Amino acid sequence: MTTNAECLDPPLATHRTGESALLAEYPDTAAVLAAAAAVELLAPPHLVDLVPAERTLLLVGTAARDVAALTALLDELPVPDALEETAAEVQLGIVYDGEDLDEVAALLGMSSQALVAAHSATRWTAAFGGFAPGFAYLVPDLEGPSEGGIRWEVPRLAEPRTAVPAGSVGLASRYCGVYPRPSPGGWQLIGRSDASLFDEHRDPPALLVPGTRVRFLPQRATARSSTTALSRPAQEGAGPRRRGRRHAATPTPSTRTVLEVVSPGPQTLLQDAGRPGLATIGVSASGSFDQGARIRANITVGNPARAAVLETLIGPLVLRAEAPTVVAITGASAPWEVRRADDPGHPPMASTITAGEQPIALDPGDLLTVGPATDGLRLVVAVRGGIRADGGEVLGSMSRDTLSGLGPAPLTAGDRVRVGEEHGLDAVPSTVPLAEDPGPASALQAPRSSAAGGDDGADSTPVLEVPVHPGPRDGLLGPSALSQLLTTTWTVRTDSDRVGVRLEGPGLPVPPGSGSLPSEPMVPGAIQVPPSGLPVVFGPDHPTTGGYPVIAVVTRAGLDRLAQAAPGARVRLLAVR
Numbered sequence: 111m112t113t114n115a116e117c118l119d120p121p122l123a124t125h126r127t128g129e130s131a132l133l134a135e136y137p138d139t140a141a142v143l144a145a146a147a148a149v150e151l152l153a154p155p156h157l158v159d160l161v162p163a164e165r166t167l168l169l170v171g172t173a174a175r176d177v178a179a180l181t182a183l184l185d186e187l188p189v190p191d192a193l194e195e196t197a198a199e200v201q202l203g204i205v206y207d208g209e210d211l212d213e214v215a216a217l218l219g220m221s222s223q224a225l226v227a228a229h230s231a232t233r234w235t236a237a238f239g240g241f242a243p244g245f246a247y248l249v250p251d252l253e254g255p256s257e258g259g260i261r262w263e264v265p266r267l268a269e270p271r272t273a274v275p276a277g278s279v280g281l282a283s284r285y286c287g288v289y290p291r292p293s294p295g296g297w298q299l300i301g302r303s304d305a306s307l308f309d310e311h312r313d314p315p316a317l318l319v320p321g322t323r324v325r326f327l328p329q330r331a332t333a334r335s336s337t338t339a340l341s342r343p344a345q346e347g348a349g350p351r352r353r354g355r356r357h358a359a360t361p362t363p364s365t366r367t368v369l370e371v372v373s374p375g376p377q378t379l380l381q382d383a384g385r386p387g388l389a390t391i392g393v394s395a396s397g398s399f400d401q402g403a404r405i406r407a408n409i410t411v412g413n414p415a416r417a418a419v420l421e422t423l424i425g426p427l428v429l430r431a432e433a434p435t436v437v438a439i440t441g442a443s444a445p446w447e448v449r450r451a452d453d454p455g456h457p458p459m460a461s462t463i464t465a466g467e468q469p470i471a472l473d474p475g476d477l478l479t480v481g482p483a484t485d486g487l488r489l490v491v492a493v494r495g496g497i498r499a500d501g502g503e504v505l506g507s508m509s510r511d512t513l514s515g516l517g518p519a520p521l522t523a524g525d526r527v528r529v530g531e532e533h534g535l536d537a538v539p540s541t542v543p544l545a546e547d548p549g550p551a552s553a554l555q556a557p558r559s560s561a562a563g564g565d566d567g568a569d570s571t572p573v574l575e576v577p578v579h580p581g582p583r584d585g586l587l588g589p590s591a592l593s594q595l596l597t598t599t600w601t602v603r604t605d606s607d608r609v610g611v612r613l614e615g616p617g618l619p620v621p622p623g624s625g626s627l628p629s630e631p632m633v634p635g636a637i638q639v640p641p642s643g644l645p646v647v648f649g650p651d652h653p654t655t656g657g658y659p660v661i662a663v664v665t666r667a668g669l670d671r672l673a674q675a676a677p678g679a680r681v682r683l684l685a686v687r
Contacts, residue, residue, distance in 0.1 A: 118144055118187045121167070125582030128633050128663035130158075130171040132180045133582045139237045139249055142167050143321050148187040154180070161389045161631035162320045163238045163655055164247070168389075168631035199323040202288065204230070204279055205331050208299035214264055214281060228260050229300065229326060234286055236322040239392035240629060240655030243514050244290035244308025246318035246392075247629065247655075262286070270296035277302045279326070288318075291515075301326075308391075310504050310516065316391035365498045368435040369472075369527035372428035375481065378521040380499055383416035385507035385516075389654040395634065396511040396650050399608055399673035400488055401666070403441040407492035410438035410467045412536035417496030418508045420521070422489040424676075425481015429491075431472035435529070436494040436538055440467050442486025442674055451475025469494075469538045486674035494538070495529030512608050513651040573599055574675055576668040577686045578637065583627070583659035587639060591618045595637070595645065595661055596685055604677040608651040610638075611672055613681065617643025618661070629655045635664035637683075647672060 119141065121134035136142045146162045149169065156179065159170040169180045206226045208214075215225040234248040250262055264281040271294060274280070278289045280297030287297060290307035303326075307317050318324060371378070381404065384397020398404040398421060405415045420427070425444055429437075431451075439446055447460035448470060459470075472478060480489055499508040499518040510517040521527075584592045600613035620643050632638075636648045638658040647664055648656075649672075664672060665686065675681055 116188055118148055118189055120185045120187075121145070124181050124184065126177055126579065127168065127582045127660070128579050128635055129174050129665055130176055131633055131663075132169045132171075132177050132184075133630065134167045134169070134184050136165055136167065139164055139235070143235075143237070144190065145184065145187055146320065147190040149183065151190055152183070152187075154183060156180075159387050159389050161238070161654065163240075163630045164249075164628040166628075166630045168633070170386075170633065198319075198321075199325070200317060201325050201327050202303050202305045203329045204301045204303045204326045205329050206301040207331060208279065208301045210267075210280075210298040211300045214298050214300055217264060218260065218262075225300070226328060229286075230328050232260070232262075232325075234324040234326075236318040236320050236324060237285075238320050238629065238631075238655060239316065239318075239390055240653055241287075241392060242290055242293060243392045243516065244316045244318070245287060246307075246316070246320075246322070246324075248286040248318070248324055249284060250286075251323070264298050266296040267298060270294055274299070275302070277304055279303055314391065315388075315393075315505065320390055365528040365530055366433060366495075367526045367528050368431065368433045368493060368495070370430045370432055371521050371523055371525040371527065372430050372477070373426065373523055374521045374525075375422050375425045375427045377423040378427055379421045379510040379512070380418050380497060380518045380521070381421045381509045382418040382507055384509050384650065385505045388505060389631065392654050393505060393514065393516065394511060394650065394652055394654055396507065396509040396517070398490070398509075399650050400441055400490060400670045402670040403488070403490040403673075404492070406467050407438045407440040407490050408496075409536075410440070410469055410538070411436050411492050411494040412532075412538045413492060413494065413496045414535075417492065418499070419493075419497060420489075420491040420527070422481065422491065424483050424487060425489050427480045427489065427491065429478045429480075429527070431474055431476045431478070432526070433474055435472050436469045437472060437478065438467050438469055438492045439480055439489065440492075441488050441490040442481075442483035444481040444483040444486075444489055446470075446478065446480045448472065449477040449479075451477070483676075487676040488673050493527060493529050494535065495532050498528045498530050500528070511651050513653065571680050573680045573682045574671055575682050575684050576671055577665045578635075578662040578668060578683045579665065579687070580662045580685055581660075582663075584661045586621075586624045586627075586659050587618065587661050588621055591620070591639070592661060594618050596683055598682075600645070600681045600683070602675045602677050602679045602681060606675075606677060608649045610649055610652060611647040611675065613645045613647065615644070618645065619643065624659060627657055627659055629657050630660070632656045632660070633663060635666070635669050636660045637662045637664065649673075 121136055123135045125133045127133045142162045145167050149160055156172050156176045161168040212222050215222045233251040235251055236246040237249045238247050262284045266282045274289050274295040276291045278299050279301040280299045282297040288303055308315055381398040384395040386395040404419050408415050408417050447458040449458040504517050598615045600615045603612040603614050606612050618639055632652055634650055638646045639661050640658045
């Protein structure tokens, strides 16, 4: 048995986060990284993801029963051996010509030359990832000899830039960071680097994983040599172990074309079960927003439940068959019809709703039209054999992540849909059993209305009820904020998407000082409360860290329902324990 002297200090506090995750608080970044390293070495089999942040560590289990075991694990973590000796160190070449260099120097009370000398002499540590795949929040090593007592407190820009070039090196708060790709940003720019920070074909994909030591090497603007050099240990093995599903290296499976996209509707994406286990390097799980709909559609055509499907926003989606195939439609309620190529004089085969999933056989030339949705938002189409992307999987998934741009691009007219082999698949069932949770389509066809609360007024629109787990930061916002969250009938805003569902209503009370936190790990379904008090529910493509308090987390079944909440839909959040 491990003695207390051989253990790390336990976390200051732990908070359940949603159904199967735990958020642990620590006094500083060094304690977070030590705990993360210790958990990494233990490699508990029920751990899906391990995500460090500035002062918190998120552990994601496979089920609700894992939360207690993860809590107990953190109470007796053995001290990892020689963290300093095993940490990788990366040197990044930098040209100090950022457009904010002089202003940042003035803010820190020094000349531009002194800023360059101090920044390049400081050893930095990658504390956590977030914002974008490969983006690392670097903190100064306060015990390094070159820190010199400088407090790297630099305010963000009052007005963020709409575009920051890839490779830009910036400062904000007490962090330093390098933008891995072009994106909007509010950090103050002091230079640029040519380092390849993220490569989906590299293992690990991110150059700067949590715990990596970083030094910046000044270069002249004319330098064209490589700007990165990796020292101890070798890059192989320097990154965190991939969690979640393991994918053995197998030859590319044979595929065949079965459908042509005639019209993709407003947006049609390829989505499967996602890519969990990579949040520590800024990659969200992504995957189907309405997972229940994907599972039911795949079962209907005999596919494995995690197979890739088409996720269409509203519709109409129009597909033409190029080979015999079988499809199924789930998700939002919507009409569909099939015009048979070999019998053009007869009325098309049609249905008014997608409920009661059924396999639909298509022959070459048949034209399938799905939608537009009459109740709900997202249509899901499965094709027997499972849809395959032309470029194969990206980090273990064929899902499109709309925030990071990972995965296949949205489908366009003229694209071909390819599927894998049918050999070994289940038979197409004559009837499809209902899942334990009937899913959002059923909920939306006969939603439970709620007359509680005075904010419903005379509106007779049914209210979609979405279950949530309070916490982990409801205590910071106070009981009145949680009470208002649960008693308000919210309206889904038009600027909602797969990144976040934004809710409109009376703003929640946000006590002074609680409207922002040191960045913390996020999970799908996390309900952030920004200073405006208007909640934002994170969807599958959410950023992996955030600085606003999370008052509650939507359950997995609740996210399926919320996936079908169109702009203007009325939503009531219900607490479950």
